[in-house]
Amino acid sequence: MDARRLKESFEHVAMRGHEVALFFYSDLFLRAPEVRDLFPVSMSAQRDRLLHALGTIVSDVDNLDSLVPFLRGLGRDHRKFGVVTEYYDTVGASLLATLAYFSGSNWTDELEADWKAAYALAAQVMIEAAKEDEDLHPPWWDATVTSHERRTFDTAVFRVALSQRLEYAPGQSVAVESADCPRTWRFYSMANAPREDGTLDFHVRMVDGGMLSSVLARRAGPGSRLRLGPPVGSLTLDTSSRRDILMVAGSTGLAPLKAMVEQVSEMADPPRVHLFFGARSVEGLYDLPSLEKMAAQYGWLTVTHAVSGEPEDPRYAGERGMIPDVVSRHGSWREHDAYICGSAAMVEATAGRLGVLGVPRDQIHVEDFGWSS
Amino acid sequence: MTVTTLNGARLTPDQVRAMSFQPARFGRRGLDEEQVRAFCAHVEHELALLLNERAALQEEVERLRKRVLSGPSGAAPAAGMRPEDAHVQAVNVLAKAQQTADQYVADAQEYSRELAEDARRRRDEIIAETRTRCALMLDEAHAEASRAAAAVPASPGSLDAAERQDLQAELTYLRTFSDVYRTHLRSYLEALVRNVDEWERSEKNSLASVRAELPRVP
Numbered sequence: 248m249d250a251r252r253l254k255e256s257f258e259h260v261a262m263r264g265h266e267v268a269l270f271f272y273s274d275l276f277l278r279a280p281e282v283r284d285l286f287p288v289s290m291s292a293q294r295d296r297l298l299h300a301l302g303t304i305v306s307d308v309d310n311l312d313s314l315v316p317f318l319r320g321l322g323r324d325h326r327k328f329g330v331v332t333e334y335y336d337t338v339g340a341s342l343l344a345t346l347a348y349f350s351g352s353n354w355t356d357e358l359e360a361d362w363k364a365a366y367a368l369a370a371q372v373m374i375e376a377a378k379e380d381e382d383l384h385p386p387w388w389d390a391t392v393t394s395h396e397r398r399t400f401d402t403a404v405f406r407v408a409l410s411q412r413l414e415y416a417p418g419q420s421v422a423v424e425s426a427d428c429p430r431t432w433r434f435y436s437m438a439n440a441p442r443e444d445g446t447l448d449f450h451v452r453m454v455d456g457g458m459l460s461s462v463l464a465r466r467a468g469p470g471s472r473l474r475l476g477p478p479v480g481s482l483t484l485d486t487s488s489r490r491d492i493l494m495v496a497g498s499t500g501l502a503p504l505k506a507m508v509e510q511v512s513e514m515a516d517p518p519r520v521h522l523f524f525g526a527r528s529v530e531g532l533y534d535l536p537s538l539e540k541m542a543a544q545y546g547w548l549t550v551t552h553a554v555s556g557e558p559e560d561p562r563y564a565g566e567r568g569m570i571p572d573v574v575s576r577h578g579s580w581r582e583h584d585a586y587i588c589g590s591a592a593m594v595e596a597t598a599g600r601l602g603v604l605g606v607p608r609d610q611i612h613v614e615d616f617g618w619s620s
Numbered sequence: 621m622t623v624t625t626l627n628g629a630r631l632t633p634d635q636v637r638a639m640s641f642q643p644a645r646f647g648r649r650g651l652d653e654e655q656v657r658a659f660c661a662h663v664e665h666e667l668a669l670l671l672n673e674r675a676a677l678q679e680e681v682e683r684l685r686k687r688v689l690s691g692p693s694g695a696a697p698a699a700g701m702r703p704e705d706a707h708v709q710a711v712n713v714l715a716k717a718q719q720t721a722d723q724y725v726a727d728a729q730e731y732s733r734e735l736a737e738d739a740r741r742r743r744d745e746i747i748a749e750t751r752t753r754c755a756l757m758l759d760e761a762h763a764e765a766s767r768a769a770a771a772v773p774a775s776p777g778s779l780d781a782a783e784r785q786d787l788q789a790e791l792t793y794l795r796t797f798s799d800v801y802r803t804h805l806r807s808y809l810e811a812l813v814r815n816v817d818e819w820e821r822s823e824k825n826s827l828a829s830v831r832a833e834l835p836r837v838p
Contacts, residue, residue: 273714277707289725290718348708400743455740456733 248364249357250309256358257305260349261298267349268294275341282337285328287430304369315372322373326386327422327432327476332377335370342366384477387424388413392471393446398533401453402499403464404438407473412445415478417506418586420614422476423449428462432476435463436588438502440509447475450499450534482588482614484510490584490610491519495574495597497589498526501534503614504588512545521549521577525570525589527556529563551577571600581605586612633671636664735823742819746812757804765797 260267272290276283286293300321307314346362347354390407397403413421417440422432438448453464467473484492484507492511494504501524511517526532532552542550553566553573566573570593574580585606587597594613601611639660644650701709769789 269715269718270711273711273718274707277710277714289722291722291726401740453736455736456729458729461732461736 248308248361252358253308253361253365254305256346256350256353256362257301259353260346261302263349264298265294267345268297270348271297271341271345274344275338278341279334279337282334285330285430304365308365318369318372319376322376323380323477325373326377326380327424327474329386332374335374339363339366339370380477384413385411388421388475390447390473390475392467392469392473395468395471397465399530401464402531402533403451403467404448404534405451405463405467406446406448407475408444408446409475413447413475413478415441416483417441417510418483418503419478419480420503421478423459423463424474424476425459425462425467426472426474427466428459431459433457433459434479436480436482436503436506437478438505440506440513448502450502452499480614482586482612483507484586485584485612486514488584489518490582492521493574493580493583493585493601494520494522495570495585495587495589496522496524497570497593497597498531499533500587500589500593501538502588504586505534505538507586508541508548511547512541517545517547519547519549521551521583523551523553523570523574523577525553525555525573525593527554529554529560529565532565569596571597575600575604579604579606581607584610584612588614631667633664633668636660636667746815750808750812753808757801757808761797761800761804764800765793768796769793 269290272286272293303317304314307317343359343362343366347359350358389410393406393408395403395405415421415437418436420434420436423435424430424432435449435451438450439446449463451460451463454460480503482503494507496504504522508520508522511520522538524532524535524538532554535552538550538552542548551566551573553568553570554563555567555569566576568576570589574597580601581604583606585598585601587594587601589597598611598613602608637660641651641653641656643653769792772785772789772792
């Protein structure tokens with residue numbers, strides 16, 4: 248297998264962008280029509296994912312140390328979609344047909360052999376990872392909403408009970424699918440540390456035009472059926488560190504940090520935790536009563552809340568301003584471990600500010616969703 | 621009269637031509653001999669044509685069968701389509717259909733995003749306006765009540781007249797305040813309900829018109 252030849256071949260084909268993915272899926276659905284049911288009606292997002300995954304695989308084809316973990320993650324991740332081993336051959340045939348079609352006269356027997364070998368290797372790693380995973384957990388967890396609370400007109404906090412216990416670390420997330428919006432999976436963080444009864448809390452804010460978030464925030468209620476994928480994510484507490492902790496949450500980015508606060512509360516010798524909770528409006532501070540209750544209960548926890556827009560209520564007693572400004576007004580944080588979660592813009596601004604304040608990079612923890620497919 | 625096609629033998633144009641009919645016996649009614657002859661000639665001609673056409677078709681079928689059996693790399697690819705091409709064509713048709721579906725979903729999502737944004741904006745407007753209106757109402761009710769209290773006449777002939785007057789004024793103030801505020805609030809809430817009704821109606825209308833515009837998806 249010639250890595251350079253593969254890369255050049257893919258580079259040539261990938262110039263056609265979405266067309267390539269469109270051809271691939273159409274070819275696949277013609278070969279195996281039943282596979283179509285595994286995907287949502289709109290395939291636009293799916294095409295991005297395919298191109299991203301293929302690009303990653305090809306660019307790392309000669310770097311097995313990073314390629315293998317990526318492929319194993321993909322293989323495990325595909326279990327929740329109901330992908331079975333039999334489909335790997337069909338997918339391989341469609342992939343080769345697509346590459347041949349877009350390579351045109353550049354398609355040679357050697358190239359075909361290279362791609363065949365590369366795909367066989369990738370499929371083998373994915374299938375093996377999926378197999379090993381079968382012994383550890385089910386392809387997905389069935390969940391039923393037990394309580395659902397609309398906190399604001401677009402934000403809800405709900406709890407689910409599971410058919411089977413799901414082990415996870417506070418701060419992690421799971422992909423969520425709703426029976427009311429099938430084949431659309433979005434990641435949400437658990438908002439609680441693992442409980443005896445295995446129930447999980449989620450915080451959902453409706454994204455305008457977002458199909459799943461609208462269903463979860465507004466239509467779901469007790470009895471709604473969900474499916475959850477396996478836990479993922481690296482935004483978890485570094486329990487080996489003895490430093491105090493800074494947490495910065497924007498809107499529903501609070502969920503994973505609240506789970507971590509619960510985790511700290513179970514520690515024998517908890518570090519000091521300062522949690523900043525920011526939103527655009529006072530109403531957006533949807534979980535303040537619960538946080539203030541925790542702060543009153545735990546001496547080691549301080550909660551500061553802030554509103555970036557003009558507070559509607561002149562009696563609002565919290566801080567005002569953008570969250571990075573508010574955080575930097577309260578200290579330099581150089582001796583702290585920082586955990587940040589919120590919108591991409593908010594995370595970037597806050598992490599950047601902490602860097603400027605002199606917090607070492609390896610003490611700043613943010614979620615990286617780049618790998619998820 | 622005998623019919624030659626009995627016992628499985630097929631009728632040929634020659635047989636039609638050679639067919640002779642005996643004249644009807646005298647005194648019986650017969651057919652016009654000329655007419656029968658002319659019709660037989662026509663049948664003979666038609667039969668010949670049909671047989672020729674049939675032979676040509678047979679030949680064509682043979683030719684096509686040979687081509688199909690000789691495979692896609694066969695010697696006569698001119699007008700035919702190779703299976704690979706047919707597959708690519710099918711893939712392209714499916715791709716087109718997928719793009720159409722993607723477009724419908726994107727349009728629907730965009731529309732729902734616009735609706736949600738609009739609802740959010742109007743909600744904020746209504747809340748902001750309500751806050752301002754309530755503050756105004758309160759101010760006005762205060763002012764009205766103060767005027768009413770100031771106008772309370774001193775009741776004569778009492779020992780603690782001043783205290784009494786104060787109480788009287790306070791009572792008038794409170795009564796007027798609550799009257800004015802209640803009236804304002806009621807009229808404002810009624811206006812608000814009308815506003816919401818109107819909004820709902822216009823949204824239903826616009827939804828109906830959008831549905832009518834959307835092409836039907838089977």
